[in-house]
Amino acid sequence: MKNKRSLLAIPYVGWMAFFVVAPIIMVVIYAFTTADFSFTGENFTRMGTFTVIFTRSFKLAIIATLVCLLIGYPLSYAMAKEGKGFQRVAMLLIMLPMWVNFLLRTYSMMSIMENNGLINQFFAAIGLFDLINNVFGTDIHYFKMIGTQGAVVVGMVYNYLPFMVLPIYSTLIKMDNTLLEAAQDLGADTATVFRKVILPLSLPGILSGVTMVFVPSVSTFAISRLLGGGIQMLLGDLIEQQFLGGAYNPHLGSAIALVMMVIVVACMWIMNRFGEGEEQAVML
Amino acid sequence: MSKELIRLKDCVMAYDDGVVLDHINLYINDKEFLTLLGPSGCGKTTTLRIIGGFLTPTSGDVLFDGVRINHVPPHKREVNTVFQKYALFPHLNVYENVAFGLRLGKTVTNVVNGKSSAKKVKIPEAEIHKRVMEMLEIVNLKGFEKRSISALSGGQQQRVAIARALVNQPKVLLLDEPLGALDMRLRKDMQNELKRIQQEMGITFIYVTHDQEEALAMSDTVVVMDGGRIQQIGTPEDIYNEPKNAFVADFIGESNIIDGIMRADEVVEIFNRKFRCLDKGFDKDEPVDVVIRPEDVDIVAENQGQLKGTVTSVTFKGVHYDTIVDFYGFKWLIQTTEYHPVGTVIGIHLDPDCIHVMKKSEYSGMFGDYSSYSEEYEEIGDADYEPEEEENGHEE
Numbered sequence: 191m192k193n194k195r196s197l198l199a200i201p202y203v204g205w206m207a208f209f210v211v212a213p214i215i216m217v218v219i220y221a222f223t224t225a226d227f228s229f230t231g232e233n234f235t236r237m238g239t240f241t242v243i244f245t246r247s248f249k250l251a252i253i254a255t256l257v258c259l260l261i262g263y264p265l266s267y268a269m270a271k272e273g274k275g276f277q278r279v280a281m282l283l284i285m286l287p288m289w290v291n292f293l294l295r296t297y298s299m300m301s302i303m304e305n306n307g308l309i310n311q312f313f314a315a316i317g318l319f320d321l322i323n324n325v326f327g328t329d330i331h332y333f334k335m336i337g338t339q340g341a342v343v344v345g346m347v348y349n350y351l352p353f354m355v356l357p358i359y360s361t362l363i364k365m366d367n368t369l370l371e372a373a374q375d376l377g378a379d380t381a382t383v384f385r386k387v388i389l390p391l392s393l394p395g396i397l398s399g400v401t402m403v404f405v406p407s408v409s410t411f412a413i414s415r416l417l418g419g420g421i422q423m424l425l426g427d428l429i430e431q432q433f434l435g436g437a438y439n440p441h442l443g444s445a446i447a448l449v450m451m452v453i454v455v456a457c458m459w460i461m462n463r464f465g466e467g468e469e470q471a472v473m474l
Numbered sequence: 475m476s477k478e479l480i481r482l483k484d485c486v487m488a489y490d491d492g493v494v495l496d497h498i499n500l501y502i503n504d505k506e507f508l509t510l511l512g513p514s515g516c517g518k519t520t521t522l523r524i525i526g527g528f529l530t531p532t533s534g535d536v537l538f539d540g541v542r543i544n545h546v547p548p549h550k551r552e553v554n555t556v557f558q559k560y561a562l563f564p565h566l567n568v569y570e571n572v573a574f575g576l577r578l579g580k581t582v583t584n585v586v587n588g589k590s591s592a593k594k595v596k597i598p599e600a601e602i603h604k605r606v607m608e609m610l611e612i613v614n615l616k617g618f619e620k621r622s623i624s625a626l627s628g629g630q631q632q633r634v635a636i637a638r639a640l641v642n643q644p645k646v647l648l649l650d651e652p653l654g655a656l657d658m659r660l661r662k663d664m665q666n667e668l669k670r671i672q673q674e675m676g677i678t679f680i681y682v683t684h685d686q687e688e689a690l691a692m693s694d695t696v697v698v699m700d701g702g703r704i705q706q707i708g709t710p711e712d713i714y715n716e717p718k719n720a721f722v723a724d725f726i727g728e729s730n731i732i733d734g735i736m737r738a739d740e741v742v743e744i745f746n747r748k749f750r751c752l753d754k755g756f757d758k759d760e761p762v763d764v765v766i767r768p769e770d771v772d773i774v775a776e777n778q779g780q781l782k783g784t785v786t787s788v789t790f791k792g793v794h795y796d797t798i799v800d801f802y803g804f805k806w807l808i809q810t811t812e813y814h815p816v817g818t819v820i821g822i823h824l825d826p827d828c829i830h831v832m833k834k835s836e837y838s839g840m841f842g843d844y845s846s847y848s849e850e851y852e853e854i855g856d857a858d859y860e861p862e863e864e865e866n867g868h869e870e
Contacts, residue, residue, distance in 0.1 A: 376575035
């Protein structure tokens with residue numbers, strides 16, 4: 191009873207206990223048991239079968255994260271440096287899609303990228319396919335996008351880009367301008383100022399952006415279902431199948447979920463170790 | 475003999491909402507300790523930033539060693555800055571902060587076939603280590619190399635900032651209110667230390683402050699600024715003893731500034747009485763401002779004085795009493811070691827050398843009356859009275 195204010199956290203602690211801690215314990219129990227709840231390690235020995243899906247999931251999530259970083263960092267930088275007007279418009283454009291339902295957004299992406307979707311219709315209208323067919327002697331009438339890994343990555347980037355931009359933007363906007371002047375003063379040109387001051391000081395923002403894009407990307411199932419055309423199966427789809435689909439086996443599903451969680455936590459831990467020295471930068 | 479190093483020629487800095495610097499002409503000699511002194515918003519920081527390369531004047535020229543450097547970016551100037559809030563890199567430790575400039579390499583100029591080309595050459599690690607350690611010793615921070623910046627006190631951060639700038643062996647060090655955030659004791663110690671470092675290393679210091687005591691104590695030359703204009707340039711003694719106008723007289727130390735009329739050379743009339751003084755060269759019957767420093771007034775018996783007044787307030791200040799005396803409705807501040815209770819009628823005597831006559835200026839009549847003594851004392855006595863530089867608004 192030293193600090194009465196900690197009582198305020200009781201609703202949250204209760205919530206977490208029921209909806210986070212208890213489910214995790216159940217996942218662990220399920221993962222190590224058979225249908226009649228006797229102990230087994232068999233669920234994990236079967237994991238090798240899904241290597242392709244594991245690899246694909248992590249590969250696509252890493253690509254999507256990198257693309258988000260490559261688009262998001264320059265955008266955040268421009269927003270932090272430009273005037274209030276640009277900031278407001280850019281922020282609105284980033285937030286606007288988030289006010290639309292996630293599934294709706296992804297369905298619309300689907301209809302845009304379909305074989306007779308908006309993009310292909312546009313290419314047809316400007317005569318791109320005719321041109322290609324004439325030059326190469328081929329007979330194509332559309333680019334196949336749905337069902338490719340590219341489409342899945344595009345879906346991930348589209349959905350999760352704001353989670354990259356916001357944390358990076360907030361570290362950049364808080365950065366003390368005199369630090370940049372000090373670096374210039376000591377002899378650093380613009381590129382060196384960026385490399386030796388701006389980049390290291392924005393690392394905490396990059397790390398949290400990467401986490402916030404990577405984790406949902408690696409576990410998504412709706413994006414791969416809709417944009418991957420059911421061909422590009424990811425871990426999320428695999429797990430969903432074990433619980434809701436035809437392959438009903440919640441014990442195996444739990445084991446897959448557990449392995450994925452361990453890998454993700456390990457990734458995050460390594461990354462945060464990497465950025466540890468920078469943490470005080472955020473606090474200042 | 476010291477030679478001229480930096481010259482500002484007719485520098486104007488204007489923004490949409492007004493003129494910040496109004497035709498500044500100033501030269502700075504090699505190895506000089508020059509202070510830009512003035513109240514908030516007077517243009518002193520803007521002047522410093524122009525020399526540092528962070529601002530380009532709207533018109534006018536900046537010369538360094540005779541070469542025009544208006545558009546030379548900060549990283550190519552042989553000038554380093556100690557920033558107001560230190561601006562130390564939070565992601566680097568003390569050693570790496572100081573080594574920052576050295577790690578960027580030194581510029582070597584090659585002349586090949588009459589064409590000169592400058593390129594950066596890496597400084598060997600051993601030399602970097604030697605110079606950083608030497609510099610940390612000079613600022614008394616030996617043993618702090620591995621410390622993180624956030625684990626240092628204000629005074630220590632200040633020293634790191636100075637070491638980080640000086641380790642690059644600049645020709646000029648710019649200091650923007652470097653002691654503003656420190657407490658009184660520490661500030662006094664650092665004043666002595668800065669002066670010592672400046673003399674030991676033989677570097678030109680350009681120092682910005684609004685603290686007149688600091689300016690007088692440290693500088694070879696003081697530049698008093700107000701409203702974007704230079705009011706007076708001179709040695710600390712000149713500035714104190716021979717202020718050019720009422721603003722300078724009021725800003726530097728305490729002053730009674732009284733309306734007077736110059737009746738002849740070396741004769742000035744105050745309150746309808748003629749006084750002998752040492753000033754000449756004014757027109758006959760020209761209205762002037764007369765400065766009398768509070769410590770220069772001798773209090774004598776009522777019937778022996780040149781002027782007669784009534785004591786209205788006495789404050790004990792340790793060494794002396796601040797005594798406010800009413801002369802014909804105009805209140806003077808007199809500093810004396812003798813105690814004269816409120817209500818006493820006293821006489822005063824003024825020696826010719828304690829009367830200083832100044833031309834009338836736009837500042838005439840604004841200062842010098844101690845009727846609202848207590849508030850004014852706050853303003854002058856407290857160095858932290860102005861917490862923020864108004865000029866910052868223009869720097870974004």
